[in-house]
Amino acid sequence: MCGIVGYIGDKKAYPILIKGLSRLEYRGYDSAGIALLENVDKINLYKRKGKVQDLVDFIGDESTVGNVGIGHTRWATHGPPNDTNAHPHYSGNSRIALVHNGIIENYDTIKEALIKKGHTFTSDTDTEVLVHLIEDIQENGGVSLEEAIRIALNEVHGAYAIVVISKDEPDKIIGAKKSSPLVVGLGEDEYYFASDATPIVEYTKNVVYLEDQQIAIVDRKNGLRIISTSNKEVSPYVQELEMELEVLEKGGYDHFMLKEIYEQPRAIKDSLRGRLNAKEGWVSLGGIKDYEDQIAKANRIIIIACGTSWHAGLVGEYYIEDLARIPVEVEYASEFRYRNPIIRKDDVVIAISQSGETADTIAALNMAKEQGATILGIVNVVGSTISRITDAGTYTHAGPEIGVASTKAFTTQVSLLAMMALMIGKKRGTIEDERFQRLIEEMEMLPTKLEGLIEKSNEFCITIAEKYKDASNALFLGRGNNFPIALEGALKLKEISYIHAEGYPAAEMKHGPIALIDEEMPIFVIATQGANYEKVVSNIQEVKARKGKVIAIITKGDTTVKELADDYIKIPDADDFVVPILATIPFQLMSYHIAVMRNCNVDQPRNLAKSVTVE
Ligand code: M6R
Numbered sequence: 001m002c003g004i005v006g007y008i009g010d011k012k013a014y015p016i017l018i019k020g021l022s023r024l025e026y027r028g029y030d031s032a033g034i035a036l037l038e039n040v041d042k043i044n045l046y047k048r049k050g051k052v053q054d055l056v057d058f059i060g061d062e063s064t065v066g067n068v069g070i071g072h073t074r075w076a077t078h079g080p081p082n083d084t085n086a087h088p089h090y091s092g093n094s095r096i097a098l099v100h101n102g103i104i105e106n107y108d109t110i111k112e113a114l115i116k117k118g119h120t121f122t123s124d125t126d127t128e129v130l131v132h133l134i135e136d137i138q139e140n141g142g143v144s145l146e147e148a149i150r151i152a153l154n155e156v157h158g159a160y161a162i163v164v165i166s167k168d169e170p171d172k173i174i175g176a177k178k179s180s181p182l183v184v185g186l187g188e189d190e191y192y193f194a195s196d197a198t199p200i201v202e203y204t205k206n207v208v209y210l211e212d213q214q215i216a217i218v219d220r221k222n223g224l225r226i227i228s229t230s231n232k233e234v235s236p237y238v239q240e241l242e243m244e245l246e247v248l249e250k251g252g253y254d255h256f257m258l259k260e261i262y263e264q265p266r267a268i269k270d271s272l273r274g275r276l277n278a279k280e281g282w283v284s285l286g287g288i289k290d291y292e293d294q295i296a297k298a299n300r301i302i303i304i305a306c307g308t309s310w311h312a313g314l315v316g317e318y319y320i321e322d323l324a325r326i327p328v329e330v331e332y333a334s335e336f337r338y339r340n341p342i343i344r345k346d347d348v349v350i351a352i353s354q355s356g357e358t359a360d361t362i363a364a365l366n367m368a369k370e371q372g373a374t375i376l377g378i379v380n381v382v383g384s385t386i387s388r389i390t391d392a393g394t395y396t397h398a399g400p401e402i403g404v405a406s407t408k409a410f411t412t413q414v415s416l417l418a419m420m421a422l423m424i425g426k427k428r429g430t431i432e433d434e435r436f437q438r439l440i441e442e443m444e445m446l447p448t449k450l451e452g453l454i455e456k457s458n459e460f461c462i463t464i465a466e467k468y469k470d471a472s473n474a475l476f477l478g479r480g481n482n483f484p485i486a487l488e489g490a491l492k493l494k495e496i497s498y499i500h501a502e503g504y505p506a507a508e509m510k511h512g513p514i515a516l517i518d519e520e521m522p523i524f525v526i527a528t529q530g531a532n533y534e535k536v537v538s539n540i541q542e543v544k545a546r547k548g549k550v551i552a553i554i555t556k557g558d559t560t561v562k563e564l565a566d567d568y569i570k571i572p573d574a575d576d577f578v579v580p581i582l583a584t585i586p587f588q589l590m591s592y593h594i595a596v597m598r599n600c601n602v603d604q605p606r607n608l609a610k611s612v613t614v615e
Contacts, residue, residue, distance in 0.1 A: 001075030001609040002087075002101035003027040004182070005199050006163035008173040008218055009190025013069035016192070020199025021052045021073045023248060026402050026603070026610035027101075027195060028075025031086035034059075035097035036066030037165050043097055047072075047086035051604075068173055070163045070193075072099035075609040078107070079124025089128040091135035092119050096145070096166045098134070100127040101195055102159035102180040103614050110155065130156060134164070145169050146217050146227075149176060153215070153229045159359065159613065163193045169219075176215040176229070180613050181357050181385060184208045184216050184224060186238060191218040195611075196381065197241050198248050198400060205241040209383045239383065247399050255602045257403035257496070261588050262454055265447040267408040268581070270397040271415045276422075278444040281437055283422045287394035291348075294374055295420075296427040298348040301326055302341075302373075304333045304364045305352040306612065308406040308491060309413060312378075313352050314484035315580050316417030323425035323439075333360035334615065337367050345372040352417075353377070354401055354409035355611040356384025363615065365389060378416050380409050394420075403603045404610045405496050407588050410488060411450075411581050418443060418577065442575045449572045449582060457569050457586050464551055464567050465593035468522040471499055475513055475548075476587070477506040478526040479536055485580045489524055489587035496595040496605050506532075506539040517548040524590075526583045527565075529555040530576040540564050551590075553583050 003024025007013045017034050025032075032055040033047025044066065048058045052073060072087035079085040088097040104110075107126035110133055115121075119132045130152065138148035145166045153160070159179035166172070175182050175193045185192035185200035185207050192200045193216070197207055210216055213229040216236075226234040253259035276283045288295070295301070301320060303313035310332055317328040331341070333351075337360060343349070349368040353361050356379040365386065369375050377386045377393030380401065387393055396412035422439060425431035431439075468474070474493055478486035487503035494501045504513055506525065517523065523543050527536045537560055543550055544564060552565035555573055562568055569586040571579070595602045 001028045001077070001611060001613050003073045003195045004099045004101050004161060004163055004193065005071040006069070006173050006175060006193030007190070008068045008220065009187065010067055011190065012064070013067050014064035016203075017069050017071035018052060018056060020194055021071045023198040024195055025052055025073050026404055028073050028609045029604050030074055030076050030081035031083070032071070032073045033086045033088055034069055034071040035088040035165060036064060036069040037167065037170055038063065038066045040167050040170050043094070043165070043167060045088055045090065045097060047083060047088065049082050049086060068165055068170065070097060070099045070165055070173070077103055077614055078126045085123045085125050087127060089123065089125065089131050091131045093135060095168055096131055096135055096164060098127065098131040098162055098164045100130060101161045101613065104130055104156045104160065105158035106156060130160070130162070145172065146174055146215065149174055150215055150227070150229055150231060153178070153213070161195060171220040173218050174215065175210065177210045178212045179359065179362070182210045184210065184218070186224065191224060197243060201241050201243045201248070202245050206238050207241055208236045208238055209388070242382065243400065248402070254596070255403065255592070257405055257407060257592055257602050260401055260403050260407045261585070261592065263399065264408045264411050264454070264585070265451040267398040267412050268415050268450065269447040270399070271412040272419070272443060275419055276440055276443055278437070278441045281440065283419050283426065283440060285394045285419060285423055288376055288392045291374060291376065291392050292423070292427060295348050296424050297346070298326055299344065299346045301328045302343070302347055302349045302368070303328060303330045303352060304336050304349060304361055304368075306333050306358050306360055308410050308488060309352040309354060311484045311488040311491070312410055312413035312417060314487070315414045315481055316421070318481035319418055319421035319577075320424065323421040323431045324428055325430040326424065331364070333358065333364040337364040343368050343371040343373050347373040348376060349373045350376045350378060351386050351390065352413055353386050354380045354406055356381045356386035357611045357613050359613050359615045362386060362389065378413055380412070404605055404608050405492055405591070405602070411584055414581050415443070415446070439575065439577050442578045446578055446581060449574065450585065453571055453582060453585050454589070458589055460569050461586055461589035462593050464569070465590050465597055467567065468549070468551070469594045469597040471520065471522050473516060473521055474499055474501040475509070475516065475521065475523045476501060476503040477509060477523060477539060478503070478583070479506045479532040481576065481580050482526040482528070482583055485526060485583050485587070488584060489591070492587055492591040493594065495608060496591055496602050497598050497600055498606070499594070506536050509539060510542060514542065514546065517543060517546040519547040519549070521548050522551055523548045524551045524587065525553070526579075527552045527554055527561045528571065528579050528583065529558060529573070530579065537561060537564070553586055
């Protein structure tokens with residue numbers, strides 16, 4: 001959580017920092033701040049509770065002079081969101097300013113020791129402790145800023161990405177990272193720091209993704225130098241960004257979430273490109289090609305993820321067990337890492353993550369790696385931590401997802417898992433040729449079907465949203481590989497509209513949730529034609545007998561459920577295999593419209609952040 005930016009160069013830093021913070025606002029948006037180095041005697045530091053725009057309004061006509069600066073947008077960990085806890089934080093002598101993303105776990109002990117030495121603190125944050133520690137080391141040891149930072153980072157435990165400026169070394173900006181991401185952008189005589197590449201892409205495509213325990217020192221004369229926290233020189237590995245600026249803009253949509261819903265046909269097309277060919281009858285995932293044999297021979301596949309990515313993992317379990325006949329366990333990363341799980345060397349562990357930066361998923365992966373398992377990743381953000389620590393992996397190619405609620409990342413994750421199941425099934429000979437061919441044809445038709453579905457269902461979803469927007473509770477039901485879609489539908493509704501919602505396997509309803517049903521309760525049911533159709537129809541009858549309101553997702557041409565349901569949305573006729581992807585769309589659209597009608601902040605729901613980089 002939290003987004004950080006930094007700039008040194010000849011341009012005015014202020015607009016660059018503000019624009020960068022707006023791009024990173026998805027990472028946290030409870031307070032924001034900037035520090036601009038005007039001269040050796042002056043840092044202009046402004047911070048404010050609220051969003052980046054509140055900060056801009058607060059700064060108003062104040063001085064924004066300076067071509068070195070740092071900025072921060074916060075998701076609170078230590079101390080409530082307020083002006084004082086907002087970053088940047090000053091050292092005691094106000095000569096050093098620092099922004100931080102992460103958690104310093106031993107801040108309490110360090111703080112006590114510093115208080116004994118006479119330091120006083122104004123905020124509740126762990127970050128202020130770190131900047132005081134740097135100051136203390138510098139003053140008592142008579143060392144440079146860079147050396148003080150290096151020594152301090154060896155004393156702290158936890159996660160950090162920091163960027164630091166100092167009045168005493170005005171031609172320098174220093175960044176460092178461990179467990180939280182930090183990218184350095186290399187322009188012409190100018191350098192950028194940011195939590196991800198989105199604030200940088202507008203200015204340069206050349207970037208260096210810092211590795212853990214690396215410190216990047218930029219000075220105007222000598223440019224970029226990287227050292228490790230153990231003081232070894234590191235040669236910067238410069239990569240070229242593939243991201244285009246347009247994908248970071250709303251492009252005429254009211255919200256990023258809506259734009260990203262509409263992008264799904266394109267995103268899935270990109271995800272399938274070069275990996276599946278129905279005409280020639282093959283599926284191949286380049287990124288994990290070298291591990292195909294190992295996966296096919298695995299005794300067990302463990303999928304670890306959080307939130308929406310965990311739901312995608314659950315669909316993957318249905319796919320892989322059905323087509324490849326390998327046992328799959330889907331684990332919440334946060335539980336897996338703390339419950340002493342049995343991990344064997346012939347296990348294949350797959351992490352699924354949009355951001356590639358989720359702290360629990362990274363920790364669970366590292367644990368599996370230490371115990372000798374093969375670790376693979378299904379990740380969206382190119383160059384992210386998970387993509388770098390895994391043995392191999394495959395990118396979803398959804399493109400940047402800015403809305404906090406995951407949409408296109410989810411459907412592309414599911415598409416990748418579908419391809420993976422087909423690939424392993426083919427290799428193991430557990431899927432008949434005719435079914436293999438039929439399913440890859442279904443996959444190839446997905447982008448076209450999705451396009452039509454989004455266009456046709458949006459209006460229906462608006463009408464349905466209007467009808468149910470004032471509900472206090474909702475239930476989402478699905479069976480088989482649509483059960484995870486019910487979970488995902490419920491998560492989408494609750495996270496952006498704050499309506500309490502639960503997802504259940506349809507048949508489980510009668511073991512408890514049925515008690516909640518009354519005429520006020522909307523029940524969203526996936527009732528498409530296919531293996532579980534008759535059973536789901538019975539579940540709908542059970543709801544109707546208790547006067548619940550049924551909103552059904554049905555297959556085009558269906559008449560039975562159409563008659564039974566209060567409202568329905570049609571999806572195109574398709575094999576059960578791809579229905580989870582199609583059925584996701586109406587749930588996304590309905591949640592979106594309900595949230596808009598309830599005046600909720602769709603792209604930045606309260607209390608949430610896009611990347612959960614703290615445990
Ligand atoms: O970046 P990740 O996929 O690892 O993130 C995991 C969850 O935090 C994420 O899926 C979250 O649940 C979504 N914002 C929900 O829409």
